[in-house]
Amino acid sequence: MSSSNISPAALAELGQQVTGPVLTVQDDGYERETSAYNLATAIRPDVVVGAVDAGDVTTAVAWAAAHRVPVGVQATGHGADRPMQGGLLINTARLQECTVDPDTRTARVGAGVRWRTVLEAAVPHGLAGLNGSTTDVGVVGYTLGGGMPVLGRTFGFAADRAYSFDVVTTDGAHRTVDAEHEPELFALLRGGKGNLGIVTAMEFQLVPLDGLYGGGIFYPGADAREVLTTWSRWSADLPETASTSIALLRLPEMDIVPEPLRNQFVVHLRYACTADEEESARLLSPMRAVSHPVMDTVGPMSYRDVDAIHMDPPVPLPYLDAGRLLEDMGEATVEALLAHAGPGTGCPLLLVEIRLLGGALGRTPEGAADLVAGREGSYLLNLVGLAVPPAAEQVPRAITGLLEALEGHVSDRTLVNFQGALGGDPGSARAWTDEGHARLVAAKVNYDPENLLRFQHAVHA
Structure with missing residues (x-):
């Protein structure tokens, strides 16, 4: 295993610290681990970690911070409309926790879960999640961007139903945030996309729907x-x-x-x-x-x-x-x-x-x-x-x-x-109000001062 930008010793260290696969371009499985839904998007990290749990994500982020390696993240690859060259990609597709509580009408999902999995668990109970035009999309990445549902005019944005995130920030902390615990970070994750941390799990409300x-x-x-x-x-x-x-x-x-x-x-x-x-x-x-x-x-x-x-x-x-x-x-x-x-x-x-x-x-x-x-x-x-x-x-x-x-x-x-590949600078205020963009930039200084999370829809402090 080798890379032009990361030393063999550092790669070996990463491989020893995480449970999931650690792959570079020379390794079998690299293409599968890095491919995006949009085949026109080149995702070519120096190294990719296939995280098997939140612990792998935390460890990989800590390693990246120690070695000053920029970080990208994807699960289903639907949000990858910008190229990634170099750095560490953390693939969260293996985080497949999915539980539905029909009594409280809530669900908890890992970062790799697609909407299709949620519906298979929820629909038999007369419940639905607020997915978009295809259930092939990952629940977490979609919701972090606001999430415009097929039934949005009836139930609102998917992010409106989120009430808790487990998120790894670049200081290596694994936090659970909601309206009472770090409410500003919780608010900025809903619609701010992946600028401030890597979400490993999410809890949200389902809606009653028989058909x-x-x-x-x-x-x-x-x-x-x-x-x-x-x-x-x-x-x-x-x-x-x-x-x-x-x-x-x-x-x-x-x-x-x-x-x-x-x-x-x-x-x-x-x-x-x-x-x-x-x-x-x-x-x-x-x-x-x-x-x-x-x-x-x-x-x-x-x-x-x-x-x-x-x-x-x-x-x-x-x-x-x-x-x-x-x-x-x-x-x-x-x-x-x-x-x-x-x-x-x-x-x-x-x-x-x-x-x-x-x-x-x-x-x-x-x-x-x-x-x-x-x-x-x-x-x-x-x-x-x-x-x-x-x-x-x-x-x-x-x-x-x-x-x-x-x-x-x-x-x-x-x-x-x-916003799309042709929609302008993904870190600009085009996707947010001036006030919202300013809040993101201020939070970036706090949660990611070294700008490790700099790929895809990332603001820069």
């Missing part, structure tokens, strides 16, 4: 103007029981794409409603009357099947992305979207998505002083393009051009989980 009415409707791309215009008017009047998004999709010829949609330009309406079946169907009826859908999968469903609403890719892909808060979906906004990504434009973007915010997402829980972004937003704009030839060279220009065309309608603000 829902949800799925997607796919319309011909040629009808994008009619569908977007109708969706804009229809979604503005939806009650909080309903959450929705809409996307312009240019789907590739791939086995993971349903047969009728392959190599097609379509408009994808997503819908999730917690009202009863009759009311949910009534609310959706104006959108069912639009155009001539290619496919309609909306209906009663178990929350176990929630992935069927967004139908996110089930396998890693190489992509480039950016996200911003969108202030309105008026006529000028729709026209700009169509001019750059509508029929006949040759737009190289795989996805141009608008998610409706508001409802419970727009309310700050009583007593909260967290860093969750997006509460003031009306919509979230999410732009994704595949980083494969020939689109790879065109995607950055397409994203920049669309954001420039939306000037006056798109905000400078974003949600940290949606």
